[in-house]
Each structure stands twice: as C-alpha cells, then as structure tokens.
Amino acid sequence: MTAVPTDPTRLTAAEMADALATGAISSAELTQAHLDRTAAVDDAVHAYLHVDADGAIAAARAVDARRAAREPLHPLAGVPVAVKDVMATKGLPTTCGSRILEGWVPPYDATLVTRLREAGMPILGKTNMDEFAMGSSTEHSAYGPTHNPWDLDRIPGGSGGGSSSVVASYQAPLAIGTDTGGSIRQPAAVTGTVGVKPTYGGVSRYGLVALASSLDQAGPCTRTVLDAALLHDVIGGHDPMDSTSIDAPVPPVVEAARRADVSGLRIGIVRELTGEGFQPGVQQRFDEAVALLVERGARVVEVSCPSFAYALAAYYLILPSEASSNLAKFDAMRYGLRVGPPEVAHPSAEQVMAATRDAGFGPEVKRRIILGTYALSSGYYDAYYGTAQKVRRLIADDFARAFETADVLASPTAPTTAFRLGDKLDDPMAMYLNDIATIPANLAGVPGISVPSGLAPEDGLPTGIQFLAPATEDERLYAAGAALEAALTDRWGGPLLASAPDLAPQGA
C-alpha cells in the first residue's frame, strides 16, 4: 500500500492511482490538494488561465462514489489533470490565450477531453499558452506570461508553458499539451519535466483549435516517463471524427515505460543537431545522458540529416500558411469578441470583422497571418508553399534513412536553458531558433519525447534530451526515456524536480 505523504501532490500520477485504488486517499482529497496548491502558488507562476474548482471536485466525488460502489474504473480514474487552453472543453472557457476568444465557452468537448472525462479524471483547469500556440515562451499570451517555477524571472517554454509549469510546480500531476513545432517538448526541457509529442495522427485533433493542421499534435506533459505513458494511453487511439487519425491501437507505451529497456537499442546522434549553436551545459548534459544509456546497453551511431538545415525555413512557411486559413474563422460573426469600428454608425459585417481581428489578435498572430497570406498568394505559392512542401518531403526522407541505422534518434531538446522573460520578445528570429531541434519531427510526423537530462553547470537550470522514433513506434521513446530517467534518478538520488526551489506559498 502506497503511503501517502503529508502533501499528496508530490506523488507521481502512477502513485496517486495506486493510492486511490487502495483507498489510501479519495479523489476529492487529492483534487482539493491540487486546488490548494494552485491557490498557494499560481499567483506567482500564472500557469492557469481558468481554474474549475467546482467542476473538478464534482468529477472527483463522482468517481469516488463509483469506486465506493465497486464499479470497474480506469487505472487513472480520480487522478486530476490540467488541459491546455487550446482544447475545446464543454462548459469551460477556451481562449487559446487570445483576446479574440475571450468569454467563449465551447458547446462541445474535444475528443481527448471526452476520453479524460470517461476515464474519470477531474479537469482542474485550462493552462496558459502563447496566443494560438504561436511562441516559445508564453510571453505571447494575451493574458500575461507564465513564469518558470525554477526561476520566476525566466520563461517556462512555449507555447505550452502553462502545462509544463503546472506539473513542475505540483499544481497538477498530469497536463495536456499540444506540439506544433516543439510546444510540448521545449517547455518540458526548460522546466525539468517530461513531454511527449506522439506520432501525427496518434491522438485525435478533434477539438484542438488548429494552429497548423498538418503539424499539430496533442500529447502528455508529466513529471515522469511512466506518467506520460499512462496519459498517452488514455488520450490516444483512433477517432472517426478526425480523418487524419491513425486507425490502429495505441502503441504499447505503458509496457515500454515499465520495462525501461535499452539493451541493444541503436541511438542515432543527429550530427546537425549537436555542437555549434547549443549552450555548452546543454551539450554536456546531453553527452553524459547518452553515455549513461550506453552503460545500460544501448549503442551509439552517428547519423546525418542534411535537410534539417532547411527545416526552420520550411516550417515558417507551412505553419503561417495553414494558420492564416485556420484563423480566418475568427470573424466576430458567431462567437468570441465583437468590436465595432470606431466612428462608423452602421458598420458592415466586413468592417466588424476587420475591427475585431485588429483588436482581438496580438502582434505575433498578425505577423504569422500576414506571412501565411503572402506565402499562399497567387504567383508566390509555388516558390514558397510549394518549395516548403518539397523540403518537408526531403526531411521525411532523411528520417527514413536515419532510421535504417538507428532505432531512435537523440539530440538536445532545446539549444539553451530557459531565457529571461523579455529577452527575445523583440527578436522573432531568435525566438524561432529555439525550436530548431524539435521542428523536424513535426514536419515528418514522427514522435518525440523530452526527458530531463540535468542542470546546466553554468546557470543551474534544467536541460532536456529529446528522443525521436519512426512514425507509430512511439513505444521506443518510452523505453529510451524511462531507461535514462531511471539511470539519472539513481545518479541524483531522486528526481531532478526535487532540486527545484520551493515555491513558498505567498505570505506563508
């Protein structure tokens, strides 16, 4: 029987599930403990845009009642979860971090939200993000940035900085993120947590407010690899409502995370994603992590993916192109913000659309809409969008070739540790470069995981290592990630997050 410490929020999700199963704690108690933690620390962190205390407690009580009635329950039943504000949640505000959706309450649940509810997992609230998931720092949220629990003056990564921070600050054991170019993995790296972008099509996108349809993928944000696998197992699998969803069972991710076996695993080090451009401490922890895996039986091979050099350029054509079309629906006609043009007595629908979009979208969103509109324009389409699609094909070919000699690929997740809030806000290119290592996976649709690799010696901030696997072979990520996690936890004498500063409750 799992002993429940004074603060149950410190347990892993797997431990919480055990404690709930044995009756050591009720879901209502567990959920309330997280809500209390949020009340204590989220003024400083600002990871949530909306907390649904009543809904979460009601869901927790319902699952407690079902458990008391000895109904068969999902293994994670009663374990609370936070959801990125880009997923539609029936009855709960969904803003995508944008003014233009302020006050919108969806009349329907995203498929993955339905799956969380059906598993009996109370939804604590909606997490902060860069507006429409455009950014790598959450500084583009219209509702203010999230602060990194390791250093409140630093960014928590983005776009899913809210989801990485709620788990890093023990406000939730599990969170849902979305990853279009690294928005799950890069925040995980800079907050010392675990983040997984499943294979494209592995988790339903129905109800995920699209940034770039061909790149977006939802996935788990957690503190351990096993927890990520458990959450992946809940939300993954075929959905007839999403025609790009893969019609196959969820890969055996939980089993792989439990076995944590890397013996004979061929780890390909991507030459183009190492060395120059990466912070020395990030590179050092990466090298040490690879060496640890070799000690555990893995083999290292070097692979080259020359087309990755063009990934960022292709990404910043495909993403804005799709986004410019996806975001056209925000026109004030049916939902969300509506602003009349100033000094127009009887404005036309088109004038209201223009005024609303001007007032409702932030500068980064406007920048990308303009870029995408331009790239798709007649006469430029072939040169921009067309060429980017060809690059995408070459990148997929590079992956295919690399996976002939390697079972997984590895690189540092992000080139640097968390930078200071405001540092890159005026330099979009510097911000975009943060995703250099994560973007290729989205372009090719392959899965990736980020796992803590340590603290950079120069600044004492978390660093992350990324593993990538061939499409639909997600379980390889969990095997490699869990093996490394076990080795590092042994070395450190506990999880990395144990060395994070305690966010003393305000005024306590």
Added chain:
Amino acid sequence: MTTTHVGEPVLSFEEALAAYDPVMGLEVHVELNTATKMFCGCATTFGAEPNSQVCPVCLGLPGALPVVNEKGVESAIRIGLALNCEIASWCRFARKNYFYPDMPKNFQTSQYDEPISFDGHLDVELSDGSTYRVEIERAHMEEDTGKSLHVGGSTGRIHGADHSLVDYNRAGIPLIEIVTKPMLGAGEQAPEVARAYVSALRDLLKALGVSDVRMEQGSMRCDVNLSLMPKGSTTLGTRSETKNVNSLRSVERAVRYEVGRHAAVLASGRRVVQETRHWHEDTGITTSGREKSDAEDYRYFPEPDLVPVAPSRETVEALRATLPENPATRRKRLQSDWGYSDLEMRDVVNAGLVELIEETVAAGATPAGARKWWSGEVARRANTEAQDVVTYAASLGVTPAHVVELEELVTSGRLNDSMARQVWEGVLDGEGSPTAVADARGLQLVRDDGALEAAVDEVIAANPDVAQKIRDGKVQAVGALIGQVMKATKGQADAGQARTVILERLGVS
C-alpha cells in the same frame, strides 16, 4: 435606392450573330441529396427551421474537423461516370479562402487542381434533330455556404438593408460543380444549346437519383459565362459571368441577352469588362455585379484536415455498374415501345410526363390513353396553376390508377369518349374515382337493346335512301345513320353497338 434596373444598350440577336460567334461556358452547381452534409452528420432537409441543422463542424467552431461523407464521394463519381469523365485515382480537397459572413470557416472546402472527375462530355439533342457535344472540363466536390437574409430596405439585397440574418442549415451541404469547356460553334443555336445542356444535365442527375435538381429551390444553380469572338477570329473575347440563372427558360434568355449586350459594347468600339453580372428574371436583363480582377485571390491550398480521396478501380467499376440508362437512350426506347410520333414524344418530354406515363402504362393503361389523359385537361389546369403536371396531379390525389379505371370504363362499353371526358373533369374536380363520378353524374351508355333498336328503326325509316345504299354494299354510309341514332338517344348509345344493330337490320352483317 431604386428597385428597377436599367438595361444597357443591346444589339438584336441577329445583328450580333452577323458579326460575332458566341462562346459559352456553363458552371452548374448541384446539391446532392445525401441524408447528411458533406463533412458532418447534420441533416440536409430543405426548409427546416433556420439553424436547426447545424453542429460544431458546419458552424466552423474552433477545433471542429471535417470528415468526408462517403455517399457524397460515391455520388460525385457516379456523376463523373455518367458525364463520360475520367475519375481521379487520387485527389485532394482544397481550401478556397475568402471572407463572407455566411461561410462559417471563411474558407470553402472545395477542389482545385485535383478534381474527382475531369475530361468528359454530354451529347444534347436540339430541336432540329441535330446533336451538340458539350465537353466537360471537370466535375468537382465542394460544400455549400450558409444563406444570408437581408432584412429591411426595399430590395432584399444587402444594400439598404437594416440588418442581416444568416441560416447555416445549408452550410456544408454537398455540392458538385460541373464546369464545361468553352462551347464554340453553336452560333444562333447558342441559347438553345445552353438550355438543352442544362435540361439534359438535369434529366441525367435525376435519373442518377443523386439530386432533387429543383432549380426553383436552388438545388441546381447555373452560372453562364459568355464571350464573343469576331467572326473568323480564333481568339477568345473577354467574358462576363452571369450568376444564378435558375430556370431553363432563363438560361436561354440570359445567353441571348448577353450576346446582344456584348455585341453592343464591341460594336461601339469599347471593351467588355470581365465581371460578375446579376440576372433579373422579371426584366430579362443582367446588371453589373462586382468587377472580377486579379485582386481576387482565393489562396487555394490542399486541405490539411482531410486525407486524400483515392477510390480504387474496383470501386469505380462497381459504381459504373449502378449507372442508370442514359435519359436520351431511354427516351428513344420508350418512344418506340409506346409507338409515339416524334412530335408526340417531344411534347410528352417537354411536359415532364415521361415518368407518369411510364407508371400509368405499367399500371395497365394503353400508351395512347396514358398520353391522352395526362396531357389534356390536367396539363391545361396545371399550366393555369403554374405547376408541373406531376406535382399538380399529386396535389389533387389523381393517380395512374384513375387513368386505368377510366380507360376500362370506355373499353367495357359503359362510357363513350365524350362521356369519359366529362368523367375525367369530375375526377379532377375532386368528385372521386371515375366510377364514382360516372355513377354520381348518371353517365351510362344506353344498354337497353329495345330502346336502341327502336331508335335504329326510326332512323332507317326516316332515311330510306341511305339505307338502300348500305344494302347495295356502300357500308361506309352507315356513319350518317349512326350519327342520327346518337342524336336520337342524346348521346347515351354506344356508337359501335348502334352500327352493329343498323347493319343487322339492313341484313348486311
């Protein structure tokens, strides 16, 4: 704001054709009659309460995703096959981006450079018996938009309206857009060719069972592109695109009008403006809509939310096997079965009576009888009511079985032709079945042989000369006596029976 539209100068059709050759291109949008919409499970019932057939997908709510309606794809392929098109083995949907309040996503999910079917043709018959081959460029899948209702103001158009309401029930209904290649060489027959094409297309789609093809309800909509080429030239002129020409007659009239208008512009040395034009059914003219220019850029790109459509060759062949008989072939077959003359058949087709006659014949009527009863008084009354015969007959509750019954009353000898006409009028007046009407009106041929014989005797006695001629072998003279017998019996006698009795009495039988 005035409600009357001022026409532009036009040359007469004949003057125009003396100098120019018309070139047409027709774009026909057809709403499929699938039970659900193209990308979601919402119902497609026409005329439902506004915004009662909507969901997150067709309302374009954030996060919602489309899924292709397989039935819609099947219908698209069947239409392509019926139009003799190639069927793509792999094609994608594309987004057509533009802002409009009745378009929920501000892009229309359509197809761009990868249509499901392409390169086909449809042969249409013209009144002079010749055939014109319309080349089909493409038939592609897309979704319909919502419908705006402009409230206030005098025109019902957006200008001057007080506010607008949008009904999204129509948003997402599957559409097939059928685009012809430029139609050249029709000359003075251009208006007729346009009409015959749309008519043939309507018949074809109806026979396929893929659409209600009700032009008046908007389930089939036609845009007419037209340009003129100076005679002898091979360079296409600048075209106008006349939108929403939504009846067969209007198609013909719009082509005729635009030919005259373009000719007047060109004859005066000006240039035709490439633009969208509105068709005005009441006045029979077109007026300028928005100018089309290079500024209109739909920024098409492949729809990333949908996987490609890749029908296997087996699927396509299986669908080909479900194609009905071509309507033109079918008409020829029926004409021969029914023994109708060309003129009779054309009248029947134009009146939309083919199916009704087919049903009536199947129920037991003779082809001649079926044609006679459905195209006479019923057609006249339907025309007065501005309805088609089928709808009108259905509204009266008059069925093929009634025609069969009426014919039987005649063949059994109970009614003669003029009595049958009276009975049919009674049926149409709602007095009941033919038998009931005949009973109620006391219509019955004279069956009393004594009365008939007495009448015959009287007539023979009164016409000894004629009687003698008949006795001498000039049997055709019997007609004069029959007429007198009918008169004497006030039309209640059966003419055939009267003839038999007269000949018996004169010993000629």
